[in-house]
Amino acid sequence: MSEVAVKGAVKHYGTVAALDGVDLTFADGEFFGLLGPSGSGKTTLLRAIAGFIELDRGEIRIDGTDISRIPVHERNIGMVFQNYALFPHMNVAENIAFGLDVRGVAQAEIKQRVGESLDLVRLSGLEQRRPRQLSGGQQQRVALARALVTRPQVLLLDEPLSALDKHLRQEMQVELRRIQRQIGITTIFVTHDQEEALTLSDRVAIFNKGQVVQAGSPRAVYERPVDRFAAGFLGEANFLEGRVSGIAGGVARVALGTGGEVLTPAADLQAGDAVLIALRPEKISIDPAPADAAAMPNRILGKVVAAIFSGSSLTYRIAVGDRIIIVFEQNKSRAPLPEQSAVILEWPTADNVVVQP
């Protein structure tokens, strides 16, 4: 369908930069998640693409055409709002028909397309209901049908699932993905729910202070975060600080500030470099320490401070020297390791990811 390209987007509110030079390209048919803390610029970008906000500088192109000076109603976009924004004075069919009606589409065609949209979101039979007579999930589907019936070039979703409870949210995630695949529409969505972003997106972009910190596939961003913010925002991470003490065979040996050593792929590191390493809690294996246990590279000794049971998994807080390392463990048959017990933590070299501070 359509490619959306944002170039050099800048938007200031007073002295605050909501967007501070954003470049992003959303590929044709891609499901793209914009993630970040509130005030990071993700919503501002979405609203700028919709046309509610005029950029101070930069441009937004859909299939090469600059739309940044075109009013909202002349942009061919569909949008689903956080609280759905269904028209309370219209029934379901009228809500969906609205976009066709204002465009002057013939009544017969409107009827047919409204029917198709209702089929798509599996709501046939509810045409005459008022929005307030629908459940949250049904309202969500109507909002989606209404946004898609005009066959927009781009679908924008503003925290689309945040008003639903957890169970319904997961169901709607699957549903949203199915519909998006079926139509193949370029979809950009804003969320603060990282799990949702990882589940739904082909690619995600992490925003901070009006800039894109990192963009890529969920797996790439999760496994190879570029900096401390990206590593900490998407999932959890332990941060290890140290200095490169030597390089051999493409592997750098890093002496940690808190004692101990780790190995990491050398990439473009040089001996003497100060490095920050991000290590995901689930990459670490944890075992009771035998009496003669000794630390080795990528293997450190610690003591259990807390073991938090959460059903399918356990979260350990392990004291290593004067710092705490977080470890996730699947809840297998073993009983949780008792507090104060000595443990060995071990992990592979490849999981030590050097990030920008």
Place this chain on the structure above:
Amino acid sequence: MRNLADAGIRFYLILVLVFLYLPILVMAVLAFNKSPLYALPFEFDLVWFKALAENDRLLKAGLNSVLIALANTVIATSLGTMAAVAFGRYTFRGKTMMQALLFPPIAIPWLVIGTAMLVFFFWIGRAMGYPGIARGLHAILLGHVALSLPYVIFVVGARLNDYPKALEEAAATLGATPWQVFRRVSVPILAPGVVAAALFAFAVSFDQFVISYFLAPPGVTTLPVEIYTSIRKGFTPEINAISTIIILVSMGLMLIVARFYRFGGERSGNE
């Protein structure tokens, strides 16, 4: 204890209603009493309604009042609704100050506003060389519009605040021009508020005495002014008759509005 408290509340509410409605009821009943001196025993007669039908001054004043109130309703409601939308949905320089300036006229006594308007219109008339234009139905209408605008803006604004801006934004993303958004989304949603505001505007104008009294030229009066004049001359139950008609009309209007409110507002589960 609970029953006692219940009975107490009920008694209190009945007392409030009696306090509100008893004078009106007495007045309405006496409109149908034959005696010109309000003497009892009650003797049913339509003589005062007949007299009213022949009282040209009162009828003319009534017609003036209705015409001014209707014109005021149309003008003040249109201007006020647009102003409320501007205040509620747009940002512009000086908005906060302009909103703050809407409040004082409601608090300033009508007597003061009326005097100010009279002086102002005289000054305008003199400056233009036509002192005559200072008074008249047009001046009364202008005064009433100025007086009722803040009420309209507040009532419509309150309704507007209940609805998220996202509704209008959604309409725009669906391809509706700003005019289509206003007509097909904003107006229907605002309708109950606009009707309530229109009623306010009508009531403010229809009840208005001071400004009408000050701005009415000799020979032209509105109903409240004419009633006031008649009472000063010594009155008959004709006043009761016309008041009864006014009450019936306004209560009828209120009932229609109450119905409409449910219609456009929170209709649920009954379809």
